[in-house]
Amino acid sequence: MSLEKTALVIGGGPSGLMAAEQLALAKLKVTLVEAKAAVGRKFLMAGKSGLNLTKNEDFESFLNAFYESKSSLELILQNFGPNQVMQWADELEAKVFTGSTKRVFPEAMKASPLLRTWLTRLIRSNVDFKTNWRWIRFGKDSFSFDTPQGPKSISPNVCVLAMGGASWSKLGSDGAWTASLADAGISLTPFGAANAALDINWSEHMKRFFGTPLKSVCFKVDKKSIRGEAVISSKGLEGSGVYSINRDLRQGGELSLDILPDWSQKKIINALKRPKGKQSLNNFLRKVLRLDPLKQSLLREFCSKLPPEPAVLAKLLKSLPLHYVRLRPLDEAISTSGGVAFSELDERLMLKRKPGVFCAGEMIDWEAPTGGYLITASLATGAWAGQYAAKFALEGTADSP
Numbered sequence: 001m002s003l004e005k006t007a008l009v010i011g012g013g014p015s016g017l018m019a020a021e022q023l024a025l026a027k028l029k030v031t032l033v034e035a036k037a038a039v040g041r042k043f044l045m046a047g048k049s050g051l052n053l054t055k056n057e058d059f060e061s062f063l064n065a066f067y068e069s070k071s072s073l074e075l076i077l078q079n080f081g082p083n084q085v086m087q088w089a090d091e092l093e094a095k096v097f098t099g100s101t102k103r104v105f106p107e108a109m110k111a112s113p114l115l116r117t118w119l120t121r122l123i124r125s126n127v128d129f130k131t132n133w134r135w136i137r138f139g140k141d142s143f144s145f146d147t148p149q150g151p152k153s154i155s156p157n158v159c160v161l162a163m164g165g166a167s168w169s170k171l172g173s174d175g176a177w178t179a180s181l182a183d184a185g186i187s188l189t190p191f192g193a194a195n196a197a198l199d200i201n202w203s204e205h206m207k208r209f210f211g212t213p214l215k216s217v218c219f220k221v222d223k224k225s226i227r228g229e230a231v232i233s234s235k236g237l238e239g240s241g242v243y244s245i246n247r248d249l250r251q252g253g254e255l256s257l258d259i260l261p262d263w264s265q266k267k268i269i270n271a272l273k274r275p276k277g278k279q280s281l282n283n284f285l286r287k288v289l290r291l292d293p294l295k296q297s298l299l300r301e302f303c304s305k306l307p308p309e310p311a312v313l314a315k316l317l318k319s320l321p322l323h324y325v326r327l328r329p330l331d332e333a334i335s336t337s338g339g340v341a342f343s344e345l346d347e348r349l350m351l352k353r354k355p356g357v358f359c360a361g362e363m364i365d366w367e368a369p370t371g372g373y374l375i376t377a378s379l380a381t382g383a384w385a386g387q388y389a390a391k392f393a394l395e396g397t398a399d400s401p
């Protein structure tokens with residue numbers, strides 16, 4: 001009898017696919033609609049440099065990665081957190097391993113084998129996929145689409161919106177859905193670049209370092225100091241160390257670099273007081289501080305005339321002002337902050353203004369650094385929205401958790 005209940009999922013990223021699976025498991029008749037010619041394009045891109053599915057760390061540390069959204073996500077991540085992600089991957093024949101930084105990857109490193117197995121399982125569960133269908137607006141109890149066959153509309157019992165954030169628009173996540181949600185009176189937080197590179201106008205002498213990793217440094221914004229890595233690129237500086245302080249930079253913090261994080265200022269001063277003799281400054285710094293050519297060049301890039309006094313130079317080495325132009329544009333960011341405000345959603349992730357319509361994934365206003373948090377939260381919100389949408393369809397106004 002429950003087969004008569006219908007569910008619509010809009011968006012075929014990890015959150016939408018997970019919502020569709022939960023709805024199908026609850027025996028609803030599920031249609032998944034995707035604007036692009038194929039689902040999971042950003043998920044496949046995520047696998048290009050190693051698909052980091054989750055982080056194998058204690059729950060409190062995991063939850064803390066979500067800044068102020070952690071209270072809204074706590075139950076959702078308890079329901080489907082790192083352990084469930086690893087089990088889910090395992091069930092999809094994607095054997096995972098935990099790397100030295102607790103990041104979890106499938107052994108194949110890429111997303112395609114896992115996605116293929118997942119889609120086969122979803123098709124077997126009778127999920128009906130409609131690609132090249134773009135959701136345009138809410139109708140009265142219906143959802144309107146532009147399709148290759150012209151305008152269409154669907155009137156399901158429940159719907160999960162899972163249209164992603166607003167970066168890498170060529171892969172489908174273009175944030176165009178915001179206009180239709182705003183028209184429906186739903187409050188949205190403006191998008192911001194999260195996990196974006198820094199735009200830096202490098203001078204000529206830095207070109208030889210393009211592609212070189214910058215290791216053993218601390219990125220400092222105001223009082224926060226995060227040890228991390230980054231890569232020097234033609235556009236600027238990219239990598240997890242930079243991404244982890246994106247949010248502080250968006251809030252206007254001043255960025256500096258501790259290029260000798262394992263050395264105290266006192267130890268640096270003592271080393272700099274050693275006799276320099278006839279050595280060049282480069283050689284001297286290399287010998288007494290083990291400062292490699294990249295760090296020496298960075299020092300000169302951001303301070304054209306090095307101060308001769310050991311105490312002043314030591315201070316500079318511990319806090320080198322890093323002049324950047326801006327964060328790279330939104331469309332280049334790995335993820336975006338902003339989207340549907342949690343205040344618009346109830347505990348089930350259902351839109352308060354649209355009973356029966358739920359939200360999942362990156363289109364909700366949460367953010368986190370890289371490290372597997374993004375895919376885990378997308379899967380977790382997809383599972384949650386799917387489970388509660390199924391309850392809503394089958395039991396009417398299902399209770400909140």
Ligand SMILES: Cc1cc2nc3c(=O)[nH]c(=O)nc-3n(C[C@H](O)[C@H](O)[C@H](O)COP(=O)(O)OP(=O)(O)OC[C@H]3O[C@@H](n4cnc5c(N)ncnc54)[C@H](O)[C@@H]3O)c2cc1C
Nearest residue numbers: 011013014015035046052135163164172173361362374375
């Ligand atoms: C280069 C790169 C590397 C990454 N690496 C990692 C990583 O290693 N680990 C990690 O955790 N995260 C990573 N991410 C982030 C991760 O891919 C995303 O957070 C995740 O895909 C978000 O899932 P989602 O389902 O919410 O949205 P998306 O994956 O963005 O899917 C949304 C879907 O909705 C569709 N859509 C949009 N509008 C409409 C519409 N109007 N009608 C119909 N369909 C629509 C889109 O075409 C898209 O298929 C990476 C991202 C990038 C760009």
